[in-house]
Amino acid sequence: IKTVEGWPQTPVTAPQGAGRSVGITLDRELFIERGDVIAHVGREPQAARRPHARIFWLHDQPLAKGDNILVRLGTREARGSVVAIEKAVDPGSLSNEENAAIARNHVGEIEIALTQPVAVDPYTENARTGRLVIEVQGRIAGGGLVLSIAAGKRAAPVDIMPVESALQxxxxxxxxxxxxxxxxxxxxxxxxxxxxxxxxxxxxxxxxxxxxxxxxxxxxxxxxxxxxxxxxxxxxxxxxxxxxxxxxxxxxxxxxxxxxxxxxxxxxxxxxxxxxxxxxxxxxxxxxxxxxxxxxxxxxxxxxxxxxxxxxxxxxxxxxxxxxxxxxxxxxxxxxxxxxxxxxxxxxxxxxxxxxxxxxxx
Incomplete structure (x- = not known):
């Protein structure tokens, strides 16, 4: 962090607590997109492509393996598909049968394959980055909690800067x-x-x-x-x-x-x-x-x-x-x-x- 800025644009010298809106400048140029997360080194969320979540399904059409969905985590959104599914059979058990599907107003667990990595934590570690919403064709179709993440998918160091080819x-x-x-x-x-x-x-x-x-x-x-x-x-x-x-x-x-x-x-x-x-x-x-x-x-x-x-x-x-x-x-x-x-x-x-x-x- 190079400087912390307030509104109107004036330098802020005192530490800022949770809930405050501030601007920051960094000691290098980074390309930042909506949904990116800033965190202390060693405490960063995982850059995950395969979250496993327990969801409550709201859509008229049941959710099935292979379905394409849009996932929102915080202010980040990413497209993906359902690669595994376990539907709730009764309040105390889940079924992972091949043709399992989650019907409207039912609970189940799914594994999602995302097209791009998204900053996410298990809900038990951080509720803010552990909740997700699912959209289908522009409608909110379900929501739930991230239970776990595929191991070894931590975010790339900030010093890694992909370089585009010089040729079009x-x-x-x-x-x-x-x-x-x-x-x-x-x-x-x-x-x-x-x-x-x-x-x-x-x-x-x-x-x-x-x-x-x-x-x-x-x-x-x-x-x-x-x-x-x-x-x-x-x-x-x-x-x-x-x-x-x-x-x-x-x-x-x-x-x-x-x-x-x-x-x-x-x-x-x-x-x-x-x-x-x-x-x-x-x-x-x-x-x-x-x-x-x-x-x-x-x-x-x-x-x-x-x-x-x-x-x-x-x-x-x-x-x-x-x-x-x-x-x-x-x-x-x-x-x-x-x-x-x-x-x-x-x-x-x-x-x-x-x-x-x-x-x-x-």
């Missing part, structure tokens, strides 16, 4: 004749994800584009080598992949991700990170074909008990329900499948087929 998206589009995108290929091991990703990378590069391949195993050998194959580590692996891919896409590249990514919730989190840059491709090759290929010998090791948590044998794969494209490499050749991928990018406005398209999309 239009400059990159002019050169490469495409916009940035994340092409996320998911499927069982041996489905052909990496083969298709490499073929698409070559195709886009040949037409003058700027693609980059992000293979799941390759990143596990470096960036993600500290992660195992527990559900928590798999989720973090996908988060890191999504953050890298989205950064590349925002800087004009077509990031082609080839990763098993077996959990729908993890892929949904990747889609939230990338937003409208995201294109999900399900490489839906049947399990028996994948195992017969076994390009890395992993199926044989898993069958012999030498490889734990292997997707397809030790761990279930949850296929996408709404992928932008589905490809079965057991019935489609690589060239045909690459044609489909290229057509998807053209149809969704990523690739510019001619100069007229380029001008229309910038």
């Amino acid at each position: 998206p239009q400059e990159r589009a002019d050169r490469y004749r495409h916009k940035g995108a994340v092409v996320w290929m998911t499927g069982l091991p041996g489905a052909g994800k990496s083969t298709l990703a490499r073929a698409l990378e070559r195709r886009l590069f040949s037409r003058g584009g700027n693609p980059v391949l992000l293979d799941g195993d390759t990143l596990r050998a470096g960036l993600n080598k500290d992660l195992g194959f527990t559900p928590e580590d798999r989720a973090e692996n996908i988060r890191r992949l999504a953050e890298v891919a989205t950064h590349l896409a925002r800087n004009g590249q077509i990031a082609i991700v080839a990763a098993v990514s077996p959990a729908r919730d993890d892929r949904a989190a990747a889609r939230r990170i990338a937003g409208d840059l995201f294109r999900e491709v399900h490489v839906a090759t049947p399990a028996e074909i994948c195992e017969s290929r076994d390009p890395k010998g992993h199926y044989a090791k898993a069958r012999a008990g030498a490889l734990q948590n292997f997707t397809g044998i030790g761990t279930d794969y949850e296929p996408p329900l709404d992928a932008e494209l589905v490809i079965d490499t057991a019935t489609r050749g690589i060239a045909d499948a690459t044609d489909e991928l290229e057509a998807l990018l053209s149809k969704t406005g990523v690739l510019f087929d001619d100069i007229a398209d380029l001008g229309a999309n910038i």
Whole structure:
């Protein structure tokens, strides 16, 4: 704090207590938005994306897993979705059944995935930053108390100042004749994800584009080598992949991700990170074909008990329900499948087929 200011604008020398309105100046320039929180070092709230809350639901339509909502915490608002839900069955118990929903005038507990971090505390630690309101389509639909927050999501130090690229998206589009995108290929091991990703990378590069391949195993050998194959580590692996891919896409590249990514919730989190840059491709090759290929010998090791948590044998794969494209490499050749991928990018406005398209999309 450099100075404390009062109204009219005069310096304030005496300490100011709770409830007073004051202005402050700092010893550096910071970009401050409505809803930001100032706190003593070591006492700051968490910058959370996954609050767990007990809510009272008021909307006519029941609240269900996957619903999109607007969350207000203090004066900050952020969009998000419900990723887990437990509805109240009776005053003393909760049910986490798959199709649980919270009806009007009922209480339940939900986990929310927010599109941006929000300063929040458990209600028991700070009531002011532990209460939330939920809006749906501009109407207050519910409210409640924050019970807990995902661990390890503390606010970034104030010395971290993200730097924007010196190049504008239009400059990159002019050169490469495409916009940035994340092409996320998911499927069982041996489905052909990496083969298709490499073929698409070559195709886009040949037409003058700027693609980059992000293979799941390759990143596990470096960036993600500290992660195992527990559900928590798999989720973090996908988060890191999504953050890298989205950064590349925002800087004009077509990031082609080839990763098993077996959990729908993890892929949904990747889609939230990338937003409208995201294109999900399900490489839906049947399990028996994948195992017969076994390009890395992993199926044989898993069958012999030498490889734990292997997707397809030790761990279930949850296929996408709404992928932008589905490809079965057991019935489609690589060239045909690459044609489909290229057509998807053209149809969704990523690739510019001619100069007229380029001008229309910038």
